[in-house]
Ligand SMILES: Nc1ncnc2c1ncn2[C@@H]1O[C@H](COP(=O)(O)OP(=O)(O)OP(=O)(O)O)[C@@H](O)[C@H]1O
């Protein structure tokens with residue numbers, strides 16, 4: 165068995181406005197190629213957990229292992245590098261750079277990584293956009309497209325660096341059922357054929373049921 | 388795409404998307420830099436002009452025979468009183484001629500000296516100017532015209548007529564403008580002068596001399612040196628002053644000392660003669676620098692404000708960039724490069740406008756009695772002002788951008804993303 169992501173006794177506290185333990189002793193594992201959904205009531209700590217797993221939030225107790233390597237205690241710069249190489253993140257609210265074109269938004273993480281040439285990156289970005297049915301929006305500025313289109317753009321961006329894990333905070337929340345199905349199918353194919361691991365927060369039971377496994381959170385604890 | 392170009396590309400997109408703020412910030416720099424350039428060009432232009440006036444006009448060393456009491460009084464040489472303390476009241480100078488002793492050999496010695504650019508003799512005669520029933524007292528300066536022109540730009544002060552008339556006619560006079568006004572005389576008119584020994588001489592006005600100093604122009608006129616000697620009734624070895632111009636003004640002080648020790652003559656160097664002048668230009672320079680630097684600091688604060696605002700508006704962008712693999716340093720460079728781009732273009736426009744306005748000021752007529760050689764406002768087109776303008780612009784925008792950029796570097800993306 166090939167574990168890509170593992171946590172040991174993760175606790176997370178918010179000190180403001182009053183002390184609140186948002187995550188309680190989280191122990192979980194994610195296998196290579198596994199497609200897991202995280203469910204739970206609003207405020208149960210799903211987003212908080214995802215930020216920690218994505219290495220963006222470093223302010224927690226416990227240990228996080230990514231691809232066999234311990235992430236806790238790495239510097240911010242090292243984490244930034246690992247994040248761009250290994251993790252694709254789709255936010256709960258579509259976060260795009262509004263003044264940049266859709267295509268540029270998708271390309272930026274790969275340009276930053278700087279491994280491939282501009283033209284290769286551009287080609288793959290266009291293919292990914294095409295796969296998500298928004299190739300026709302590629303040259304529009306990101307603030308000029310619809311919510312669903314923004315969400316698909318941020319999925320394309322998460323995919324651009326061929327990450328090992330994709331994390332999504334309700335990535336299909338803004339999509340109609342046809343597009344949500346399409347995104348689900350893409351995720352499914354990526355996990356089955358490319359061995360990509362997926363960790364997706366969702367409120368959609370039908371969506372969750374079709375994934376390999378469901379992790380259920382309640383009051384910051386896995387049940 | 389390398390990281391540097393990527394960062395520039397992102398900055399460019401940010402700046403273009405906020406074109407109004409960008410332009411306002413850049414214009415702040417432009418204003419600061421152009422004012423700096425205009426102020427410095429004008430102020431130093433003025434300084435150079437005034438310095439030039441003094442330097443052109445004033446001999447580096449003036450030699451004359453000072454009338455002062457002897458250091459050694461007869462009683463000092465009497466051995467009987469050698470050990471006594473003696474007091475003498477009301478010591479008066481001995482009668483001495485107002486002429487330099489052995490002037491001609493001294494003059495030719497000076498002219499041979501390698502450090503000397505030139506030396507001109509002058510003979511000064513006290514006279515009365517007579518025209519009709521009017522009688523004014525004044526001074527006639529006998530000069531060697533060609534040397535005066537070569538060494539002291541004498542021609543610049545002849546505001547009317549022709550300086551060369553002194554060469555063409557022996558009895559030609561270049562009349563002080565104040566005298567010409569008082570006696571209502573003009574070029575071509577005759578004027579009679581009476582010397583202190585009572586002889587009368589008829590002179591023809593060949594030109595009007597104006598130095599700009601009323602007390603000079605009201606009394607002083609110029610004739611050829613031989614004419615002055617003739618009016619005085621003395622030989623051609625009667626020379627009352629020698630004006631020396633050196634190749635290097637720095638030699639003036641030691642040279643004056645040497646001459647005094649070697650010859651029986653008093654030597655006044657230009658440093659002594661114009662001691663107060665240097666402080667004047669220093670203070671003017673100090674003021675222009677202080678004002679310019681204040682302006683640049685003010686425009687620096689403008690940029691600081693605008694960049695701070697930029698960063699608040701771009702919080703989301705910063706969080707996204709960081710979440711997708713950009714480091715804090717990358718983000719910092721994005722904002723610093725924005726500041727520098729604003730500084731660079733603002734500064735460039737600033738030196739353009741600074742140059743244009745300076746060039747315009749240069750054409751504005753500026754006519755004053757005091758400065759007969761000046762026709763327009765003086766401007767100093769020193770390339771250093773333009774270089775330091777651009778350097779100032781870059782440094783001040785860098786400093787102004789640094790703190791906001793540092794702040795952006797440390798923004799925690801999770802906080803921003805969660806805050807939504
Ligand atoms: N910055 C914060 N400061 C203090 N408390 C916070 C902060 N962010 C979240 N919390 C609290 O932590 C708990 C978990 O929040 P989280 O955003 O993880 O919920 P969630 O499961 O993602 O909810 P939703 O489904 O509505 O997105 C909540 O009780 C929330 O109030």
Ligand SMILES: [Mg+2]
Pocket residue numbers: 210211212256333
């Ligand atoms: Mg959430």
